[in-house]
Amino acid sequence: MPGGNLLTDKKIILGISGGIAAYKVADWVRKLRREGAGVQVVMTGDATRFVTPLTFAALSGRKVYEGMFDPNDVERIPHISLAAEADLILIAPATAQTIARLASGMADDLPAALVLAHQSPVIICPAMNCNMYLHPATQANLDRLKTYGYRIVEPGRGSLACDTEGPGRLADWSYAKEAIYAALTKQNLADRKVLVTAGPTHEPLDPVRYLGNRSSGRMGFALAVTARRRGAEVTLVTGPSELPDPPEINVIRISSAEEMAAEVLERCQDMDVIVKAAAVSDFRPAEYSAGKLKKAGAGFTMNLTENPDILKTLGERKGKSPLPLLVGFAAESGDFINEGRRKLREKNLDLLAINDITSKEAGFGVETNRITLLNRHGDQEKIPLLSKEDTADLIWKRVADLLAQ
């Protein structure tokens, strides 16, 4: 199933411990439910001092469990029955105390006992004062949790509720969300190094003007995010885009086609897969004016020169070796299958995704895409209209199959 629906009907246990950031995860409950997940909240005794269980019961639409010994629920053994039903356990915020409790395998409160009894993935989101976080005891406990296979969502840096600066702030939802998606996704790109390009390029004419295009970067960013979810180590080289850096991705921001070529060619040797989703300008102004060009009253003619064809250069460098796998994107407006087959051959690609830019629902600027995939042998696969994220995930599915061959 495409990535966007991954949380539909998933049962997530949200274990809340007694930190000031407990109020922030109230919003996470809503976000998880909006993604289609059912959320069962369990709280430590101290967590209930920060936010009332009533708030979480209202937001989750379920009874909140606060302890192992609930006199109103004697027919169930909550730490066993809830653990058995869960697809994933998310501990957020995780206090220093709760982290220590989990690291030592204690079972003296409901969240800790659940984690011991579970067989599903566990994600820990630490949040605390920076000195508490950086203390060797906390760091050793977190290292130990990693050895149990738990995912740690590193806290953010910044000013903390206790008026200090440093690491310890509960990670933003986007980081927690990616950890959840990754934990529920088959890691078939684990240990693979992937480079994705995204966005437009800006070809400077003078200090204030450039030649650009309408690419938003969404397709390339979606490719980077979905590759990371499948476990890849991702580098994203992007032209000017308003999109923020996605979690856990090495983002390199460039401006012109020549800068993009330099960044990509420097790294290509180390990669297992390169996906060129950027809309690199074919041309740039032949001359750059160091001063702002002025009106001369007689019109203006600009000479253009061709930019390097990065994909073609990669294809030539690749020669006959199987890696890196090369995946290209082509924006076409007519006869796109024959045009695509020509590009595939000429650029020595393993896969080509063709965008029909005449369609209003696909291509530049919109959230959705409708692509046709062509493989090395010229076989075509028409992909229906999907979100860019789902389109990207489907491309990775095909890439993972090619890598497995």
Ligand SMILES: Cc1cc2nc3c(=O)[nH]c(=O)nc-3n(C[C@H](O)[C@H](O)[C@H](O)COP(=O)(O)O)c2cc1C
């Ligand atoms: C106002 C206040 C804020 C606190 N915030 C945090 C916090 O953000 N992170 C943390 O690890 N502990 C924090 N503590 C300390 C914990 O509440 C304390 O260690 C508690 O025993 C945690 O228990 P639990 O992990 O079982 O919920 C705070 C305490 C107080 C009084």
